[in-house]
Amino acid sequence: MAVRPSHQEHLGHVVFIAAAAAIGGFLFGYDSAVINGAVVGIQKYFGVGPVQTGLVVAIALLGSAVGAWIGGGLADRWGRTRTMQAAALLFAVSSIGQMLPFSIWDLGFWRLLAGMAIGMASVLGPAYIAEVAPPAYRGRLGSFQQLAIVLGIAVSQLVNYMFVRLAGGNVNNTLWGLQAWQWMLGACVVPAVLYLVFALNIPESPRYLIAAGRLEQARVVLTEVEGEKIDLDARVAEIQHVLHTEHVPTMKDLRGPAFGLLPIVWIGITLSVFQQFVGINVIFYYSSVLWQSVGITQSNSLLISFSSSVINIIGTFIAIALVDRIGRRPLLMIGSAGMAVSLGTAAWAFSAATKVHGVVTLPDPQGPIALIAANVFVLFFALSWGVVVWVLLGEMFPNRIRAAALGVAAAAQWLANWAITVSFPALSEWNLPLTYAGYAGFAVLSFVFVWFWVKETKGRKLEEMG
Numbered sequence: 001m002a003v004r005p006s007h008q009e010h011l012g013h014v015v016f017i018a019a020a021a022a023i024g025g026f027l028f029g030y031d032s033a034v035i036n037g038a039v040v041g042i043q044k045y046f047g048v049g050p051v052q053t054g055l056v057v058a059i060a061l062l063g064s065a066v067g068a069w070i071g072g073g074l075a076d077r078w079g080r081t082r083t084m085q086a087a088a089l090l091f092a093v094s095s096i097g098q099m100l101p102f103s104i105w106d107l108g109f110w111r112l113l114a115g116m117a118i119g120m121a122s123v124l125g126p127a128y129i130a131e132v133a134p135p136a137y138r139g140r141l142g143s144f145q146q147l148a149i150v151l152g153i154a155v156s157q158l159v160n161y162m163f164v165r166l167a168g169g170n171v172n173n174t175l176w177g178l179q180a181w182q183w184m185l186g187a188c189v190v191p192a193v194l195y196l197v198f199a200l201n202i203p204e205s206p207r208y209l210i211a212a213g214r215l216e217q218a219r220v221v222l223t224e225v226e227g228e229k230i231d232l233d234a235r236v237a238e239i240q241h242v243l244h245t246e247h248v249p250t251m252k253d254l255r256g257p258a259f260g261l262l263p264i265v266w267i268g269i270t271l272s273v274f275q276q277f278v279g280i281n282v283i284f285y286y287s288s289v290l291w292q293s294v295g296i297t298q299s300n301s302l303l304i305s306f307s308s309s310v311i312n313i314i315g316t317f318i319a320i321a322l323v324d325r326i327g328r329r330p331l332l333m334i335g336s337a338g339m340a341v342s343l344g345t346a347a348w349a350f351s352a353a354t355k356v357h358g359v360v361t362l363p364d365p366q367g368p369i370a371l372i373a374a375n376v377f378v379l380f381f382a383l384s385w386g387v388v389v390w391v392l393l394g395e396m397f398p399n400r401i402r403a404a405a406l407g408v409a410a411a412a413q414w415l416a417n418w419a420i421t422v423s424f425p426a427l428s429e430w431n432l433p434l435t436y437a438g439y440a441g442f443a444v445l446s447f448v449f450v451w452f453w454v455k456e457t458k459g460r461k462l463e464e465m466g
Contacts, residue, residue, distance in 0.1 A: 014133060014141065014225050020198035021128045022144040024084060024121030027091050027195055029152025031114050031188050032060070033284045033309070037160025037302050040292060041171035041181025046104040050425030056108045057285055058422035060115030065414040067119020069407075072127070074120070079212070080128045080205045087124060088196035090117035092189050099178070099186025114188075119414070131205040132225050143320055146387060150316045152191075153284055154309035160184050160288070161302040169299045210239050253401045254408065261408075262401070267453055268393055268409035274446040275389045276416035278339050279439035280381050282424050283308055283374065290428070304371065308378050315382020327458040328388050329450055335384020336447035342377035343440035346370055351433035385446070395457040 035057050043053050067087075075083045090113055097110030125145045133141040167173035167180035175183060206225075209218035218239075219232050226235070256262030261269075282290070287308060291301035322331055349370035353362050362370055397405040427435040 017132060017202045017225075018129045018141040018144050019148075020202045021084070021125050021132075022148040023191065023195040023198055024087060024125045025145040025148035026152040026155075027088075027188065027191055028118050028121045028125075029149035029154075030156045030191060031091065031095075031118055031152075032281075033153040034156040034160065034184055034188060035060070035111075036157065036285055036288050036305055037164065038171065038181035038184045039286060039288060040298065041179055041184075042104070042107065044172050045179060045181070046107075048104050050429050052104055054422040054425040056104060056111060057425075058418050059108050060111045060118065061414055061418040061421060063112040063115020063117075064119035064122065065115075065411055065418075067116035067121075068123050068410060068414065069119070070116075071120035071123040072407075075124060075127060076208070076211075079208050080124060080131070081199050081202060083120065084124050084128070084199035085196055087117045087120040088192050088199055090114075090120070091192035091195065095186055095188035095192060098188075099182045122410075128205055131207045132203070132221070134226050146316060146390065147313075147320075150309070150313045150382070154306065154313055157302065157306035157309045159187050161299065161306055163187075164299050164302055169297065171298060207239055207243070210236060211243055254404055262405075264397060265401070265405050265408060268396065268405055269412045270449060271389050271392060271454070272409045272413035273416045274442060274449060275385045276413060276420050277439070277442040278343070278381065278385070278446065279420060279424075279436070279442075280378070280386070281417055281421055282439075283378055285421055286424055286428075287374070290432075308375055311375050311378050312382045312386070315379045316387060318383040319387035322383070323388060323391055324458065327456050328392055329454055329456045331384045331388050332450045332454065333447055335380045335388075336443050336450065338380030338384075339377055340440050340443035340447065342373045342380060343436055343443055345373040346377065347433045347436035347440060349373060350436060353432070392454070392457060396455070 039053060039057065042048070042056065046052075048056075071083065071087075074086070078086070094110045094114035094117060098107060098114065101107035101110065125148075129141050129144065163175065163180045163183050164171050167175040171181040171184070172179050174180075178186075203221045203224060204217065206218040206221045209215070209221065215236060218236060222230065222232060222235055254261050254265050256265070259266070284305075287305045288298070288301045291304055292298060296304070319331065349362065349366040352366040361367075393406050393409050394402075424435070427438075
């Protein structure tokens, strides 16, 4: 179908402002994953064990839950762009704080603030893009957020690798007056400043402007993003009608017979928990430590982490291409099966690790097999559960409870992410093969859960969900 000239004329502008808003997603991915390369340096610098390390790494996730919880309210009160500016400042300040900590708990405080910025960015980008994007392009522009997240993860691993190479292959070596791991954490200030600059220059959401009574400004923005041929009076009246009649769901609307909640809400919560309990964020938060624990050098372990991030990007593109073609349920089950096999293989490979004179190594062929299995796991996760769960959570709930149910499911995801992240250092020190076997078990259970309880939403209207 041909695009009307007026739409084509403004498409470049819409793509630009959507991409600018998605920088928050880039920071989300970057700040979440950059800790991967710094974990060993933090342990040695502060002389802490796996429990303290796990708490400092995972505390950002608790901050993310808080940021996501307050982000929507702040966006309604201050406006979308002003709240983005606040998140950008929080990213920048927390990055400098993480770079210059005086104790492990001081570092934890700055990680908590960074997590709040991550949580805010996780809700601001999608909301803003959905409100400024013309309906014909909303799906593709909305995918910018997830793409920006995986790009942020990849860039953080590349930056980590570059800093450790500059420091002579050790994250605790001094580079320009600070240790390499400190530069890793501080480098986030660069994209944070870019986010702030863009947030100061993109237009406010027309939906927010109309809600705030700033109708003339809303008309200008609507003309910029939807073209000059639209009926402005009709569009403003349409948005005003929706604002006046829409029901804002609350927790009371989620109550049901199944342990206090509606069954569909429990399905959303369980999807979110399984997405994390397969252990994906162990790869993005701790893979550097993991590979070093089986005898790989610091610089090579960071290069492997970067390659995993590239595979994550490839998998995300595959998911975007297939999710509307083959459906949600088949893609989830393919992912679960692939993850179960690859995680089980990794568990077997890690069981062959040996320690000689204090140095842990993986013999051949288990060493290469462990590397391949870990990256196959990342690929199957990225092309399935990484993208599809968010698609399902946006579609599966009835209109009357969608926002509240999505908030509960997202909170469950952050908490599950926190539980896996905080427990991995101690579990891996206790028994690394058994830890990975446990993640494989959750992958098997996720397949069974999708088979019996998840309904296909492909091709169904949102109004049909019930």
